[in-house]
Amino acid sequence: MRQFRSMAYPYIIWIAAMIVVPMLMIFMYAFTVKGNDVTTFRFTIENFGKFFSDAIFIEVLKRSLFIAVITTIICVLLGYPAAYIIAQTEGKTKMFLILLITLPMWINMLVRTYAWMGILQDDGILNSILSIFGLDVKLLHTSFAVILGMVYNFIPFMILQIHTSLSKMDKSLIEAASDLGANKLQCFLRVTLPLSLPGVISGITLVFLPAVSSFFIPKLLGGGQFVLIGNVIESQFLTAGNWNFGSAISLIMAVIIMISMYITKKVDKVENGERGIFN
Amino acid sequence: MNKKTGIFSKIYIFIIMAFFYIPIIYTVIFSFNSSKSLTHFEGFSLQWYDKMFNDATMMQAVFYTIIIAVLATVISTVVGTITAIGLSKSNKIVKAVVEQINSLPIMNPEIVTAIGLLMLFSTLAVKKGFMTMLLAHIMFCIPYVILSIMPKLRSLDPNLADAALDLGATPWQALIKVIVPQIMPGIVSGALIAFTMSFDDFVISYFVTGNGVNNISIMVYTMSKRINPSINAISTIIILIITVVLIVINVIPVIKERKFKKGRN
Numbered sequence: 108m109r110q111f112r113s114m115a116y117p118y119i120i121w122i123a124a125m126i127v128v129p130m131l132m133i134f135m136y137a138f139t140v141k142g143n144d145v146t147t148f149r150f151t152i153e154n155f156g157k158f159f160s161d162a163i164f165i166e167v168l169k170r171s172l173f174i175a176v177i178t179t180i181i182c183v184l185l186g187y188p189a190a191y192i193i194a195q196t197e198g199k200t201k202m203f204l205i206l207l208i209t210l211p212m213w214i215n216m217l218v219r220t221y222a223w224m225g226i227l228q229d230d231g232i233l234n235s236i237l238s239i240f241g242l243d244v245k246l247l248h249t250s251f252a253v254i255l256g257m258v259y260n261f262i263p264f265m266i267l268q269i270h271t272s273l274s275k276m277d278k279s280l281i282e283a284a285s286d287l288g289a290n291k292l293q294c295f296l297r298v299t300l301p302l303s304l305p306g307v308i309s310g311i312t313l314v315f316l317p318a319v320s321s322f323f324i325p326k327l328l329g330g331g332q333f334v335l336i337g338n339v340i341e342s343q344f345l346t347a348g349n350w351n352f353g354s355a356i357s358l359i360m361a362v363i364i365m366i367s368m369y370i371t372k373k374v375d376k377v378e379n380g381e382r383g384i385f386n
Numbered sequence: 387m388n389k390k391t392g393i394f395s396k397i398y399i400f401i402i403m404a405f406f407y408i409p410i411i412y413t414v415i416f417s418f419n420s421s422k423s424l425t426h427f428e429g430f431s432l433q434w435y436d437k438m439f440n441d442a443t444m445m446q447a448v449f450y451t452i453i454i455a456v457l458a459t460v461i462s463t464v465v466g467t468i469t470a471i472g473l474s475k476s477n478k479i480v481k482a483v484v485e486q487i488n489s490l491p492i493m494n495p496e497i498v499t500a501i502g503l504l505m506l507f508s509t510l511a512v513k514k515g516f517m518t519m520l521l522a523h524i525m526f527c528i529p530y531v532i533l534s535i536m537p538k539l540r541s542l543d544p545n546l547a548d549a550a551l552d553l554g555a556t557p558w559q560a561l562i563k564v565i566v567p568q569i570m571p572g573i574v575s576g577a578l579i580a581f582t583m584s585f586d587d588f589v590i591s592y593f594v595t596g597n598g599v600n601n602i603s604i605m606v607y608t609m610s611k612r613i614n615p616s617i618n619a620i621s622t623i624i625i626l627i628i629t630v631v632l633i634v635i636n637v638i639p640v641i642k643e644r645k646f647k648k649g650r651n
Contacts, residue, residue, distance in 0.1 A: 111474075111557070112472055112475045114468045114472030114475075115472030115476055115480070115484065117469075118468075118472075118528070119484060121525075121528075122484065124506075125503070125521070125525045129502025129503055132505045132506060132509070133505070188398055189398065189402045192398060204399065206633075207403055207406070208406070210628070210632055211407075213586075213632065215585075215588075215603055215606070215621075216586060216603075217602075217607055218413070218602075218606060218617075219409060221617055221621070222413040223409055224424070225412060228424060232425065259409070316495060317495070317496075320496065320497050320498075322589075323588060340501065341497070344593065350501075350505060353501060354505075357498050357501055360497075360498075361494070361495070
């Protein structure tokens, strides 16, 4: 069937032009400064220096990481019980619950984020409810609103990932554990939880990555003053027109994401090594 | 729910679902508001739907979203299918390298893909607008199509195509009559993913578009700076269409199964 091989060739040219070249351009711009062309090409780390020596950018970086980490933690804490309960159901109930979880994911993310703007307004429904209890708080244009928006948009990924790994689990393992005298809590901590960790890990990846790079959720729910790293990249490209600095920041972001993924995978391995039942 | 799930579980699931659906219901309700307020419902009215249908920029955004989603889906499904079949017959190194590069747009944050394409198009002096947006959408859709077809090709018996060739089929016939029908489920799910990815895209479209070519996401983003209940109207229509489609997709197999069972009795 070698005659079919050539069918992949057009796409190889396409990915070279549309995926590889843009990636190389990001690297090239990140390590050069404005005014460079092919003849005066000079390698520099000036852009990275500019980022790490400016207190404002460091603050933005810290805030982005803080928001992303908190979002991920909330998604795990709220998503795990939901996935666990859904995994206990069967047949039509399960199908219906999964449909209810997936349905919002099909609706445009901008539309779903916009919906929160009305709810969180100063005279909005949430504040009217809170005022019954004598509370009057500013909700829109705060970190709370941004985290809420991110949890809302990304938690379905977490629930579905954990649910998949819980569903794949061999139920007889729990029966075996309880036959051997483990109580419900022990069954959960020693059998169910370790076996569902791969789902938690891929859920964390699916939540953390968009959370750290998002720029429209902070803009819509955080207001113009709420700047995350994605917003800095956006403004460098679309307002300031500084491709070199913008490329450098996106490389910094990519490296941070890679490091966090690496740590997450490492933690997963250690946990499984110590407490898992198969390693 | 079955007997095993307790009252706490039910309450918990109810709260989670309320969290998911309150903003959606809120959007639908306020699309019928007679005043401009997003916080106080002052009476039923269809004026925002009327405004929406008479708003040229909104209608144009809907048009561009649909046309780009359809074109990007068709092109990326065809190219993705051809490539996946080609890759399955390629040698290991080519296959591994292409699969690795192919997964980059999925693994990378969208904003990184977006700025890469922005710089590429600007450097080549391509006029930003419909063409750049379509090319970008094809670029990020093909990887999903390939990823959903590859597992089907892996589980395909390689002898099937050989048998077709031995029995006198031309390679083209073997491809269309033997291989493609076998991987059809993968092609269909790839096309569905491609369509929704294109329909919902904001980040990449936002960076590569220009000259007034907007899709629904970009429109919502730019309009949301001022209160505009027409956004609720268009959101409600999107929500309605998606809900109906998803319910139909999920209910049809159940009805079919029931009919099949009845037929057997």
